[in-house]
Amino acid sequence: MNLEELKKLKEKAQRQVALRDGNKKYRVVFSMGTSGIAAGAREIMTTMLDEIDKRGLDDVEVAVTGEIGLVDAEPMIRIEEANGEKVTYARVNAADARKIVTEHLEKGKVVEGLAVGKVKE
Amino acid sequence: MLEELSLNVLDIAMNSLSAGARRVEVSVVESHRHDFLILRVRDNGRGMDAATLTRVLNQRTTGKQSRKKNIGLGLAMLRQTCEMCDGHFHVRSAPEQGTSVTASMRLSHIDRPPLGDLNSTILSLCAANDDVDVRLKYRTDQETFNFSSQEGKPHEPRRTQETERKSSTTSRAA
Numbered sequence: 001m002n003l004e005e006l007k008k009l010k011e012k013a014q015r016q017v018a019l020r021d022g023n024k025k026y027r028v029v030f031s032m033g034t035s036g037i038a039a040g041a042r043e044i045m046t047t048m049l050d051e052i053d054k055r056g057l058d059d060v061e062v063a064v065t066g067e068i069g070l071v072d073a074e075p076m077i078r079i080e081e082a083n084g085e086k087v088t089y090a091r092v093n094a095a096d097a098r099k100i101v102t103e104h105l106e107k108g109k110v111v112e113g114l115a116v117g118k119v120k121e
Numbered sequence: 122m123l124e125e126l127s128l129n130v131l132d133i134a135m136n137s138l139s140a141g142a143r144r145v146e147v148s149v150v151e152s153h154r155h156d157f158l159i160l161r162v163r164d165n166g167r168g169m170d171a172a173t174l175t176r177v178l179n180q181r182t183t184g185k186q187s188r189k190k191n192i193g194l195g196l197a198m199l200r201q202t203c204e205m206c207d208g209h210f211h212v213r214s215a216p217e218q219g220t221s222v223t224a225s226m227r228l229s230h231i232d233r234p235p236l237g238d239l240n241s242t243i244l245s246l247c248a249a250n251d252d253v254d255v256r257l258k259y260r261t262d263q264e265t266f267n268f269s270s271q272e273g274k275p276h277e278p279r280r281t282q283e284t285e286r287k288s289s290t291t292s293r294a295a
Contacts, residue, residue, distance in 0.1 A: 006259060006266045009240045032135050032249065034195045037128050046241045049248055064249040066139055 024082070025059040026105055031076040033067030039074035040093075047094045048077075051101040060105055073116065079104060090116040123198065125237025126160060132195040133162045133222050134246050138253060140166030140220065145246065148258035149239065151228065157208075158228045158236070165219040174214055199224050206230040243268065 030036070030045045045062075052060055068076060073090035077100065080086050087110050089100060096114055103109045123129050130147055137145045142164035150159040169177065177196055199222075200210040208226030226233050239259075246255045247270045257268040 005240055006257075006268065009243060010268055012244060030249075032131070032245070034123075034132050034198075037132050037135070038123050042128065042131055042238075042241050042245050045245050045248065049244070062248050064135065064138070064245075066135070 024061040027080040028062045029078040030064045031068050032064040035071040036074045041075040044075045044097045047097045051098050087115050089114045126234050127237040127239040127242040129199045131242040137164035142166035144254040146256040150260045154262045156228050159225045161223045163221040168216050168218045169214040170216050206233045
């Protein structure tokens with residue numbers, strides 16, 4: 001950790017904050033309770049933000065939630081679509097996180113191998 | 122146990138967000154000269170009364186009482202780390218008065234976890250809630266760095282393409 005890094009952080013934060021509002025097509029909810037954080041949710045979140053930013057996807061908003069209760073399935077991500085469909089991904093690693101961005105958020109295809117719950121309303 | 126202190130910071134600050142804080146202030150003081158590290162997370166959320174405070178600080182009684190159960194585990198873990206590293210741990214909170222968590226430890230203590238990726242912690246906090254002012258104060262013997270997620274918001278726009286694109290998407294929240 002040095003001051004140079006912190007200065008870069010400033011710029012990056014301002015760019016990524018733009019991801020966060022309005023009625024977007026996708027809403028990505030990260031599980032950020034203690035167990036999620038211990039399992040690596042922070043890295044998953046920054047990886048996804050990075051990938052979303054790199055691909056210039058602007059129809060995505062991000063949010064966080066606390067403990068869900070499925071502690072052994074962390075890190076977890078829930079993707080909510082504007083039409084009410086919800087998909088939960090469990091035990092996500094960094095590579096999975098990038099795949100979810102390219103497949104689900106960009107192409108609209110659910111990554112079947114990683115999804116644990118899919119609720120149609 | 123969390124491997125990095127910055128993860129502890131994230132954990133505590135996430136609780137600040139769920140306590141409805143509008144401002145979360147993280148301060149890190151790292152002094153090699155005096156050999157200490159102080160972490161403080163201060164928020165203006167809804168705070169806790171004395172009974173809740175006692176409960177969350179006591180690891181063994183955290184259970185199913187409320188949705189806030191995991192506050193207890195997070196704080197207790199950090200307290201343990203502090204005590205292990207010749208430091209102190211202190212939480213000050215009152216209903217509607219916000220919460221302030223202060224953790225100190227001896228910088229050179231062999232058991233002190235690394236601070237880790239504080240950048241990612243702050244980034245995650247900023248991304249988690251756009252309306253909350255996330256502040257970071259980072260101080261060493263020589264230098265001070267201040268960061269606020271609300272600075273450079275649309276009300277003081279720099280006229281570049283980048284900010285124009287951004288202000289069009291963020292202005293609604295303002």
